[in-house]
Each structure stands twice: as C-alpha cells, then as structure tokens.
Amino acid sequence: MISNYGNDNNMNHKTTMTKTTIATIAFASLILAVTIPSADAHTTPLLSKWWQNGNTKVFYIDSELNAISIGGTWNHASQIVTEFEQTRSHFVNTVSGLNIAGETTATTPFIEVGSKNLGLFGVLVQTGFISSSGNYYLKNEIDFNTQKQFEIESNTCNYWDWDIEWVMNHEMGHAVGLDHHLAASSGHSMMVPSCDAGWAQIQTGDDAAMESRY
C-alpha cells in the first residue's frame, strides 16, 4: 500500500515534469517564432559588419585597374570603371536602402577598387574588410589579381575567360556585407563560392539578405 502510494506520487511527479517540459518547449517555440524573423533557407548569409545607414561610395585606382588583363591586353581602366559603375547601379537600383555613390575620392566610408599581384596560383579576386568602427565598415578593398585574365561580356567563368561583370557582382556582394552562400540552390545566390551563371546578377537570396540588412 505504502509502496503503491509512492509509485502514484512518482507517476504524478513525472507527468507534471513531462507537461512542464512540453509546455516550456511549446512556449519557447512560440516566443522564437514571434521574435526571430523567418529565416528563408535561400537567404544569403550576412557578414558581421555593414555600412552605416547603407551609405558608402566607390573609389577607383586607375593605375591599378590598368594592370588588369582584359583578353590579354592592358590599360583598360576606363572600360573597367564603366563596367563597375553598371554593377554599382545594379545594386543601388535593386536594394532600396543601399546608397553607393559613384566615382569619388578616398575618404571614409568607401570601397576601393584596384588590383594586386595575388600570385599565379592565388585567388582570382579578393575583397578585404580592412577598416571598421564597431559594427560599421569604413573601408573595404576589392583587388583583382593581375596574374589572371578577364573578359568583358564573355558570359562564362572558364580559365582565362572570366566575365569581369560576373566577378564584380560577386565581389560587390561581399563589399556590402554578403558572405559566401555555401548551401544555395542553383540560381538563388550570386554568392556561391565557385563561379557559375548565378553570378550574372543579384539573385533572390542576395536581395532578401541585403533588404533585411539595409
């Protein structure tokens, strides 16, 4: 009898614990669902920093841009600037809260576009987030590798035939705070690490991420 009473007590206690656990999980899930914006699996991941109020500008180093090989020849700075300006407009027109001013002087905040010799077996292009204050970028730097060869409107990313506009889209994505999207389905992000046709323009996942940030 005593033993049965003890068992009943244990059973009651266990039932209460189970109810409490279930209720806690349900309540916490509800809180999470209400407080955390729904994360679209396609949304491109964001880097930890961004441009304050969505404001920045682009500064071109013509002497460095002249060192970039376009189809095996050099001194194409003005053509590269024209292409990059199209990329800049594409971003500004697509993301309402992003204001990237055009060709300007090197005063913060700004994105510097140039080139470096990054090595024959190095990266194609790199974007470095080299100066920031708190959560805000002050200066980002996009450097094309002078040891690689690019093309204008080749619409491919094969060896020695990299569409420079595609590459600019991807790097500008980094420069405004998009990270690589490792799990993106085909065509949902221009931020997949390996170049593909998705780099041709801002994709839905990228737009969603930038709209959430700016």
Next chain:
Amino acid sequence: MMKITIKKSITLTAMVAVIGVAGLLFGLGENQAQTNYTEIRGSMENYSVDFLAQNTPYAIVGLVKQITPIIVEDEGSKRVFSDIILDVQKDLNGNYKEKQITVRISGGSINGITTVSDVDADFQKNERVLIFVAEKELDSIWGDNYYVAGLYQGKFKLSNGNAYGHEFEKGIVESDLIEKIQKARSLN
C-alpha cells in the same frame, strides 16, 4: 496543477531568454571591441589535383613544426600572414632537397592584429600534410616566400592512412592520392 505548469514554463522560458540575450550581448561586445581586424573573402578557380600536380614545382609531404604569424604593411593597412615551417618527409616531384620548407599563408593573429581569410589553407602544429607549393613570385603579395598553390585547394591533411582536402573532402587513401599525383605528372 495546470497553473503551476504554465508558471514553471514561463519561468524556464524567461531564464533561457535571459541567458540567450546575455550571450548575444557579450558576443556583440566582443565583436565591437575587435580592432585591427581584417577579413578576406576570395573568389577562386577550381584547382584539381591533376592540374596542381602538373603545374607546380613541389608536392611536399611533411610535418608542421612551427607556425609564426607576421605583420605585413600593405598600403597603410596591417595584415597578418603566417609562416608555416614543415619538416619535409618527401617531395613527390623529387625537386626539393632541403630538410625543411617554409610556406606563407594569409591569416593569423599577433599583437592584437588579426587577419582571417576564407580561402587560405589552415595548419595545425604537428599536423601531417601534403601540399602543392608554388614557386616564389617576388612581385606578388607572397614576396620572397613559397606559398600553397591553390591556397586551401592545395593542402591535404594526412591522417590514419587517408588524405582529406578539396576534391576529397570525405577522404581518399593516402597512397591512392600519391599515385594519382604521380600519374598526372607522368602525363605532363
């Protein structure tokens, strides 16, 4: 009974929320405190093992003995590279004759200055590795230093008879990888 259960639920949820928010705040605080922090994102070609085997001078099997971060001034900014010193066990190409080799990678941390690169190989002390090494390119950012050809794609961790790296993320038998490299080179 039901009221008690709801009360407990709210208390527990509140505790979890407080811990979460505190963690977030401390996390952000740490992030904000970071200065001299450079983060690099790179776009790369896809370098296959065969391509690297056929186009690089050295394919070194070795053991990481030392990792030394160094600061390099770059157009007014400070960027950290790390020099990786390896005891050379074998150069599959037979070209490298020294007992040790030093390769430079981008990334590291020293004196409160940190550089993080998502495209460079990372190394651990006492790690056994196979790396494809590019020739020195004096005018490049690597200067008078060897570097890993293809960056993260040119490094394979060797462990328990297997090799792990780009192209073989789930691993390949070490001897099979070496055979593949030697076969690719013989076709050169």
